[in-house]
Amino acid sequence: MRVLITGANGFLGYSLSALLLKKGVAVIATGSGPCRLPFQENSLFRYIPMDITVPAAVHQQIKLAAADIIVHTAAMSKPDECELHPEKAYAVNVRGTAEVLEAAASIGSHFLFLSTDFIFDGQTGMYQEEDPPGPVNYYGQTKLEAELLTRQYPFDYSIARTVLVYGNNRSGRKNILGMVKEKLEKGEVFKVVDDQLRTPTFIEDLSFGIWKMIEQRPKGIFHIAGEEQMTPYEMAVRTAKFLGYNVNLLQRVNASTFTEPAKRPLKTGFDITKAKKELGYQPVPFEKGLELTFYQK
Numbered sequence: 001m002r003v004l005i006t007g008a009n010g011f012l013g014y015s016l017s018a019l020l021l022k023k024g025v026a027v028i029a030t031g032s033g034p035c036r037l038p039f040q041e042n043s044l045f046r047y048i049p050m051d052i053t054v055p056a057a058v059h060q061q062i063k064l065a066a067a068d069i070i071v072h073t074a075a076m077s078k079p080d081e082c083e084l085h086p087e088k089a090y091a092v093n094v095r096g097t098a099e100v101l102e103a104a105a106s107i108g109s110h111f112l113f114l115s116t117d118f119i120f121d122g123q124t125g126m127y128q129e130e131d132p133p134g135p136v137n138y139y140g141q142t143k144l145e146a147e148l149l150t151r152q153y154p155f156d157y158s159i160a161r162t163v164l165v166y167g168n169n170r171s172g173r174k175n176i177l178g179m180v181k182e183k184l185e186k187g188e189v190f191k192v193v194d195d196q197l198r199t200p201t202f203i204e205d206l207s208f209g210i211w212k213m214i215e216q217r218p219k220g221i222f223h224i225a226g227e228e229q230m231t232p233y234e235m236a237v238r239t240a241k242f243l244g245y246n247v248n249l250l251q252r253v254n255a256s257t258f259t260e261p262a263k264r265p266l267k268t269g270f271d272i273t274k275a276k277k278e279l280g281y282q283p284v285p286f287e288k289g290l291e292l293t294f295y296q297k
């Protein structure tokens with residue numbers, strides 16, 4: 001089996017490439033610049049530069065690669081950047097997805113799209129797959145539009161939605177756990193919001209869920225997330241306690257404390273019953289995720 005990954009230099013792209021290679025799957029990793037993944041020695045691994053906003057490159061590379069399945073993770077994934085640069089966000093998240101879909105359709109590959117809890121309005125939380133969307137920021141809007149395009153794909157497709165992914169980000173970008181460690185290690189105060197609810201997702205659980213979707217090719221939407229609903233403040237406290245740092249350095253604040261360009265949905269988090277039942281997905285408890293994040297080689 002051959003799997004093509006878009007945005008492979010990213011947080012998920014790295015982890016998923018590593019898992020697929022371990023499973024003996026051929027990986028065609030693609031990204032907007034040079035390869036930043038350390039798998040070049042593996043004969044199952046190939047990297048092809050492919051900016052999804054360049055239609056000719058997308059069509060040419062996807063045709064040449066002839067993958068059985070395309071996992072589309074590439075995105076402008078920071079909500080504030082999307083809010084500040086809406087044209088770029090639309091070009092990458094919507095038009096880029098449309099190009100990848102069109103190229104995938106020309107070879108009839110299975111299409112797996114990565115989406116987000118930010119397609120929901122955050123009023124109720126613990127969303128199920130069929131709950132009505134209602135994004136509150138531009139990032140969520142673009143991801144929803146890309147979902148709708150995916151749902152028109154003429155061949156088999158699936159959509160994996162996830163929530164606030166954490167873990168050892170070998171691709172570089174720091175997530176909340178890394179920030180807690182960095183600040184508290186230096187004895188600095190760290191302000192964290194306590195009025196948003198999420199079901200934080202351990203990166204390796206997400207990769208495993210996607211692996212199951214690659215293996216089983218179920219059709220439709222799946223919520224792949226952690227099981228425990230908590231606020232970012234609670235995540236930070238549990239991280240500080242786990243690492244033995246001074247919890248008093250963590251300051252509980254409201255989203256209104258920060259002047260962020262993009263509004264955040266208040267309560268999200270996913271009901272993952274469908275993924276557990278149909279895919280055999282089972283995420284680790286948060287403390288196990290912490291152990292794997294900080295102590296796994």
Ligand SMILES: NC(=O)c1ccc[n+]([C@@H]2O[C@H](COP(=O)([O-])OP(=O)(O)OC[C@H]3O[C@@H](n4cnc5c(N)ncnc54)[C@H](OP(=O)(O)O)[C@@H]3O)[C@@H](O)[C@H]2O)c1
Pocket residue numbers: 006007008009010011012013030031032033050051052053072073074075076077078092096114115116117143161162163164165166171173
């Ligand atoms: N991380 C989360 O908490 C989270 C939560 C919900 C949903 N998601 C979704 O999950 C997917 C993966 O997220 P992630 O955390 O792995 O994000 P990420 O680390 O930001 O990775 C996204 C990748 O897309 C690449 N990219 C951006 N523009 C591109 C373009 N024009 N052509 C080709 N590649 C391009 C980026 O390249 P550069 O590295 O070169 O910038 C980056 O490597 C995304 O679709 C995101 O919307 C993530």
